[in-house]
Amino acid sequence: MSLRLGDVAPNFTASTTEGKIDFHQWLGNCWGVLFSHPADYTPVCTTELGAVAKIKAEFEKRNVRVIAVSVDPLDSHRGWTKDINETQVCTMNYPIIADENRQVASAYDMIHPNADDKATVRSVFVIGPDKKIKLMLTYPASTGRNFVEILRVIDSLQLTANHRVATPADWRQGQDCIVSPSVSDDEAQKLFPRGVLKIKPYLRFTPQPNE
Ligand code: BEZ
Numbered sequence: 001m002s003l004r005l006g007d008v009a010p011n012f013t014a015s016t017t018e019g020k021i022d023f024h025q026w027l028g029n030c031w032g033v034l035f036s037h038p039a040d041y042t043p044v045c046t047t048e049l050g051a052v053a054k055i056k057a058e059f060e061k062r063n064v065r066v067i068a069v070s071v072d073p074l075d076s077h078r079g080w081t082k083d084i085n086e087t088q089v090c091t092m093n094y095p096i097i098a099d100e101n102r103q104v105a106s107a108y109d110m111i112h113p114n115a116d117d118k119a120t121v122r123s124v125f126v127i128g129p130d131k132k133i134k135l136m137l138t139y140p141a142s143t144g145r146n147f148v149e150i151l152r153v154i155d156s157l158q159l160t161a162n163h164r165v166a167t168p169a170d171w172r173q174g175q176d177c178i179v180s181p182s183v184s185d186d187e188a189q190k191l192f193p194r195g196v197l198k199i200k201p202y203l204r205f206t207p208q209p210n211e
Contacts, residue, residue, distance in 0.1 A: 009127040010107035016095035031064040032127040036110045036120035040072040040080040050088025069097035163209045179204040
């Protein structure tokens with residue numbers, strides 16, 4: 001059965017460019033981003049892996065570990081890493097899983113046969129410190145992902161895990177948040193002392209509570 005939000009992210013052991021890992025142990029108490037790409041030595045994937053290397057510090061700031069996966073073998077990942085570093089002007093600084101036997105791809109349903117029966121699609125899983133899946137995204141091979149958007153979602157996930165708010169469309173760190181519908185007006189006054197703006201009974205804004 002396919003995975004859903006709130007499910008425990010399947011654990012696995014795998015060879016990676018940074019050695020063998022047990023996925024859950026490797027995550028420890030951190031958040032995680034597991035993302036698949038269709039194949040090594042392909043142009044869009046090359047830009048994506050370089051883009052993540054360049055903003056790795058942003059993931060670290062948020063206590064997030066990132067890891068890539070494709071069904072290519074380790075020697076291919078190692079050779080391709082040199083090309084990524086050269087062409088994207090970066091230093092690869094996170095592991096790539098060699099998933100030749102498709103163990104990870106199958107567990108995470110990353111092969112969509114009607115798109116491509118051999119390669120993984122561009123999946124993204126954000127996993128919380130409780131090892132549960134907080135976000136899933138699927139992009140086709142032809143479209144590179146926006147990893148700044150993944151950081152934005154992580155900001156929202158981490159905020160809403162700790163405060164009774166939700167984040168509106170296109171929200172960015174520091175902007176006003178929506179008071180959760182489960183919070184009564186009376187509770188909202190206590191929980192959000194910086195004020196609540198009530199536009200409709202169901203649409204209430206408050207300044208970001210952890211700023
Ligand atoms: C790419 O990464 O450029 C790519 C990979 C598979 C199919 C199409 C494009």
